[in-house]
Amino acid sequence: MTDPAYPPTRTVDVTDVLHGETIADPYRWLENGSDAETRAWTEQQNALTEAWLARRPARAIIRRRLDELLSIGAISVPAPARGRYFYLRRDGRQNQPILYVREGVDGEDHAIVDPNALDPAGTTALDWYYPSDDGRLLAYGLSQDGSEQSVLHVYDVEAGTSLPERIPRTRAADLAWLPDASGFYFTRYPEPGTVPAGEEHYHRAVFFHPLGGDPADDSLVYQPREKEHWPGVGLSPDGRWLVISVARTFDQTDLYLGDRNAAGWSPAPRLVPVAEDLPFSFDGEVVRGRLYLRTNLDAPTYRMYEVNPERPERGHWRELVPPRPDAVLEGARVVGDRLALSYLERATSRLRLADLDGGLRHEIQLPTLGSVFGLGAEPDGHELFFGFSSYTVPPSVYRLDLVTDRQALWRRVEADVEPDRYEVRQVSVRSADGTDVTMFLVSQRGLKRDGNAPTYLTGYGGFNISMTPAFSRSLLLWLEHGGLVAIPNIRGGGEYGESWHQGGMLARKQNSFDDFIAAAEWLVRERYTRPARLAVAGGSNGGLLMGAVLTQRPDLFRAVVIQVPLLDMLRYHRFLIARLWIPEYGSPDDAEAFRWLRAYSPYHHVRPRTDYPAVLLATAESDTRVDPMHARKMTARLQASTASGHPVLLRLEARAGHGAGKPLAKVLDELTDTWTFVFSEVGVEV
Numbered sequence: 001m002t003d004p005a006y007p008p009t010r011t012v013d014v015t016d017v018l019h020g021e022t023i024a025d026p027y028r029w030l031e032n033g034s035d036a037e038t039r040a041w042t043e044q045q046n047a048l049t050e051a052w053l054a055r056r057p058a059r060a061i062i063r064r065r066l067d068e069l070l071s072i073g074a075i076s077v078p079a080p081a082r083g084r085y086f087y088l089r090r091d092g093r094q095n096q097p098i099l100y101v102r103e104g105v106d107g108e109d110h111a112i113v114d115p116n117a118l119d120p121a122g123t124t125a126l127d128w129y130y131p132s133d134d135g136r137l138l139a140y141g142l143s144q145d146g147s148e149q150s151v152l153h154v155y156d157v158e159a160g161t162s163l164p165e166r167i168p169r170t171r172a173a174d175l176a177w178l179p180d181a182s183g184f185y186f187t188r189y190p191e192p193g194t195v196p197a198g199e200e201h202y203h204r205a206v207f208f209h210p211l212g213g214d215p216a217d218d219s220l221v222y223q224p225r226e227k228e229h230w231p232g233v234g235l236s237p238d239g240r241w242l243v244i245s246v247a248r249t250f251d252q253t254d255l256y257l258g259d260r261n262a263a264g265w266s267p268a269p270r271l272v273p274v275a276e277d278l279p280f281s282f283d284g285e286v287v288r289g290r291l292y293l294r295t296n297l298d299a300p301t302y303r304m305y306e307v308n309p310e311r312p313e314r315g316h317w318r319e320l321v322p323p324r325p326d327a328v329l330e331g332a333r334v335v336g337d338r339l340a341l342s343y344l345e346r347a348t349s350r351l352r353l354a355d356l357d358g359g360l361r362h363e364i365q366l367p368t369l370g371s372v373f374g375l376g377a378e379p380d381g382h383e384l385f386f387g388f389s390s391y392t393v394p395p396s397v398y399r400l401d402l403v404t405d406r407q408a409l410w411r412r413v414e415a416d417v418e419p420d421r422y423e424v425r426q427v428s429v430r431s432a433d434g435t436d437v438t439m440f441l442v443s444q445r446g447l448k449r450d451g452n453a454p455t456y457l458t459g460y461g462g463f464n465i466s467m468t469p470a471f472s473r474s475l476l477l478w479l480e481h482g483g484l485v486a487i488p489n490i491r492g493g494g495e496y497g498e499s500w501h502q503g504g505m506l507a508r509k510q511n512s513f514d515d516f517i518a519a520a521e522w523l524v525r526e527r528y529t530r531p532a533r534l535a536v537a538g539g540s541n542g543g544l545l546m547g548a549v550l551t552q553r554p555d556l557f558r559a560v561v562i563q564v565p566l567l568d569m570l571r572y573h574r575f576l577i578a579r580l581w582i583p584e585y586g587s588p589d590d591a592e593a594f595r596w597l598r599a600y601s602p603y604h605h606v607r608p609r610t611d612y613p614a615v616l617l618a619t620a621e622s623d624t625r626v627d628p629m630h631a632r633k634m635t636a637r638l639q640a641s642t643a644s645g646h647p648v649l650l651r652l653e654a655r656a657g658h659g660a661g662k663p664l665a666k667v668l669d670e671l672t673d674t675w676t677f678v679f680s681e682v683g684v685e686v
Helices: 036-054 059-070 473-480 498-502 510-525 541-552 578-585 591-600 629-641 664-682
Strands: 015-018 021-024 079-081 084-090 098-103 109-113 124-131 137-144 151-156 175-177 183-188 205-210 219-222 230-235 241-249 252-259 271-275 282-287 290-295 303-307 318-321 328-335 338-345 348-355 360-364 371-376 383-390 393-401 406-412 422-430 436-444 455-458 484-488 534-539 559-563 614-620 648-653
Touching: 036 629, 036 648, 036 664, 059 473, 059 664, 084 124, 098 137, 109 137, 124 175, 137 175, 175 230, 183 230, 205 230, 219 230, 219 241, 241 282, 241 578, 252 282, 271 290, 282 328, 290 328, 303 328, 318 338, 328 383, 338 371, 338 383, 348 371, 348 383, 422 510, 436 473, 436 510, 455 510, 473 484, 473 664, 484 510, 510 534, 510 541, 510 591, 534 541, 534 664, 541 559, 559 664, 614 629, 614 664, 629 648, 648 664
Parallel strands: 455 484, 455 534, 534 559, 559 614, 614 648
Antiparallel strands: 015 021, 079 084, 084 098, 098 109, 124 137, 137 151, 175 183, 183 205, 205 219, 230 241, 241 252, 252 271, 282 290, 290 303, 303 318, 328 338, 338 348, 348 360, 371 383, 383 393, 393 406, 422 436, 436 484
16 A cells, blocks of 8 residues: 555744753644644645545445444433433434433423534534422533533423523533522633633632522632632532532542531631542532542542531541442442442442441342443432443443332333344453553454454543443444454553552553553454454543554554544643643653653654554544644654555544534544544455
């Protein structure tokens, strides 16, 4: 194969001297996405990619099958509120999920927020929603073009009408209604012009909004000390205790309580620290006068305490749920007289019920090896909802009656999938430093180990995020054509607790890359596949992972898909919200952190005249998290450096963001391109 005719890309003589080292950046000009030259270059790259993909003979077949698979719907776990049940559902080929309310547990569903009706193009997304405790009102956020820049709306469920509230800058809002639904606490970002230019993505704060009031007059409740800190808000069901959590890093959260019954109360009560300036995470809820506190304080796999909010000093905490060496306590909810405890054991879900004093009642039976997604419950309720899925098991929602202990299917996504055709195994891989890393393998039953299976290896390894068995419509396409899916639980993730997370961050980030490379080498050594039939893919932090393994082991892979990636780790912190990620990666402004970032920064490790595998870099114009400049600069450098003849392609999508809220039509386009690339490069016939 010969190189595609890449568009000409000029270089510039730009260098930085960082901590005594001169760093060349010949494609610095591609950082400016609004520049006319950059836009013209991007259009040329997109045209090249489209033309190359259009010539692949399997593309039309792949698109047709993906269109069928994507018609498999989606569902969320309902949020119960006094006999009303709020949940999301996407059916068939709807671009966006619709928010429904069900009147009664077995009643009729009514659509109350339908983004598809608001925007025929499908690029308006419902980002989040919070029903009031009594189920009468609903606060929700809408955003455009994948930007996630939400505008808050309020809907009167009983009247079936929208209220006048329109509050912008409520990205990823936390919101807590007063018990009488007369107002709510919520998080909001600053108005442009009120903070230094470029800092509008920071300075998130907690406000109080009285229903019907002017948002400009909303009371400031809490402003973090540092602009990068991320506050969240909760309220006890009786309205007395305000709970403020402040994520300072991805492994450190402060927690405060405010007594709204105290003398001199205002919408901004005096806050008392429960945990402050401790290098651990804390979260919890106040129910019936007790704070149920989950933390990894001296417990990397997490434990739970009961705390009296009137005496929140650590010396008065009472342990309810001790840490387990073999399982991570992922979350907990109070429901009636029980604690619902969700665990991860070897990267798969377990769900247990305990008494409020922590004593185990019983384990909830799950259908198979898989993942629990979401818990739905009212603190004084008598029912628990939970979602479940696995690689070949579509999402289902179950309801557990806590009075009778009867468990029943509440609703499932209907799909023409035969789970028995496939098998899911878990193996262990030895990494470079001797650490054992678990990995899921999914394939059709009876897969031959002859070194020839087309293999799709993916991972993430960051920010305490766990890669657990979850349903994927597009992976079914790969499995149907005899492909093997491999998903290692590499360090940096949360599968094995905070120690596992910290083992793949900051100065130890190379462990994530080593774990992934070890997984690829194991697949080859154990004769599942060979480099010529091995494709790897990842997005966001997983895109950084792909960039690192591409530049460190280009001989090990045939195709690499790098989605919405971080790749220039010496300048990443200068763009969009990336300063929030300094606690995970470190800052190149710091001499020590610069050394480890420089050691793996993918953009800076592209070598001339190197036989690189085929690469598809995919990004989006409206991404408000990871700037598309990373993909543009990496594309230019790889195209100028590769000697293999395999293509290096850029796909930059308009009217789309980091991934959240992407309409089904755009998802279909993106997946068609991605799988056409992968099928073609590893030689899968359709």
